[in-house]
Amino acid sequence: MILDLAHFIKRERPHWKDLEKALDAIQAQRLDLSDLKASRRVLSLFQRACSDLARIGASNAEPELRTYLETLVGRGYAEIHSSGRRAHRFTPLKWFLHTLPQTFRRHIGAFGVSVLTTVVGMFVGGVLLVAAPEGREVALAPFPHVAKQTPSQRVAEEEKNAKSSAEHLERSKASFSGMLMQHNTKVSISTLALGLSYGVGTAISLFYNGVILGAVCLDYILDGQIVFLIGWLLPHGSFEIPAILIAGQAGFVLARALIGWGTREGLRTRMREVTPDLATLIGGVALMLVWAGFVEAFFSQYHEPVLPYWVKIAFGSLEFAVLVAFYAFCGRKSEPGKEVRP
């Protein structure tokens, strides 16, 4: 045997205890590794523990001691080598004004694919609507209340009962809003997560949404109810539809990382690179859907004569313009060459 184990443990144990205490202090944020003196001491203790582990490993000593040292070295490794990871402290405002729009723009190609898939779906939805009498029912199947009436009938009914509907809505706005937020966020998360199917699931989800949207829009346009349609959809749709498209964008970003298109990096490296971007995009989607949920419950469902259509259209247009400006221009100054991450 090379190692005098009892002597070795007696000599080294105080240093292991010191390292344990230092790591506890770092985890409890009582010790900062940006302090040069403290970091030198911790590094020296960590290197000593590494060297002890190497000696123990070479001598086939007691396995429990080896496990103890491995755990200690593992903890030290995580704290010391992750110190760079903590350098970017999360600040919500910086994340919102810089990271989110920059991340969106960095993956603008994936957003384009998302939009294109939805547009193709909308086209197919329109074709289904006009091609065959049963096409309308098929395309509008998820919304039986929309399918059972013509748009003109619905508009007439909504406007006739506008006051009573408004009174009814007054009593259920918050729960309706909560239900919408929950449902839309679930759909968005699924659209992102289905990127794991190499993007096929994401594409199907977006295509299906497009089919329904295309069928509803064309149904109202063909029936001459364009103003009602825009007034109904634009206030919440100006956030809700882009949110689903961004969730699709995130799904395609995930799919691209899985496929490894245009890069020589390994799968794990590719996934590591996109993980923060996925979290950022879905965070943005969640914020947009919370806003869309409020608008849909508290604003979109009110029709003329309670709320003039021009007010709804103007509000929706303003929202959309702000959204486009936010994603197109926010965080531009800090963008070139110096990425801002949370």
Add this chain to the structure above:
Amino acid sequence: MSAPGNTAVLHIATPEGVTFSLPLAGPVTRALALMVDVAVCQAIQQILFIAVKVMSVFAEDMAGGAAYLIMFLIAFGYSSVCELLFGGQTLGKRIVGIRVMDERGLRLLPGQVIVRNLLRVVDMFPVFYAVGGVFALFSKRCQRLGDLAAGTVVVRTVKVIPPDVESVLGGKYNSFRQHPHLEARLRQKTLPEEAQLALAALVRRDELETEAAIKLFGEMVQRFREKVKFPEETEHGLTDEQYVRNAVDTLYRKAGG
């Protein structure tokens, strides 16, 4: 990647030139933790629903909205919040003794936690985590799809108390020291694995059943005697455990120390 006993292990090589290993949690352990977490979520939900019910007396609509949000936030937020705040552990994981960590042994980033939990929707497909379970079974690092995408693994948390080797080896009289040449022969003939086994048996002697301990130490003594025969007066009055203790002291002490 597999260690003895079919336990999957994650090996991490540090820039300091040392490799350490962490035992990975298998699908069964993780399923147990999940069951505990589901029960915890149900309990939290029921408690919050009582508050919602009280709230509905004063504001029915607001209570309805709150109920939807509570269900959603618990379903998607519980694991993420716990793992972010408690070092990669939910309550279920803490009870079962596992935790989430970065697959390179580094600290978890918030993005990793969020992504691994969002992608549960695919791992849960079609029922009872079938997709995630199958992937974890066949993955080298026992990773479900969410873990693969986020670059995380689930490891078993091991107890971190240094073993009490000193009580076994330190400061006790060893009659074998009177015969340095026989000690040298014992060191020469004993395999490292045999020495390690003898030391482990002494360290864990309190955990062994009395009969099992007697049998184990008896067999070890027989094995050491086959290698080196100490004079009768040296072995006189030694129990088997004391004999093994002397042998281990000899093996783990520097020659001439």
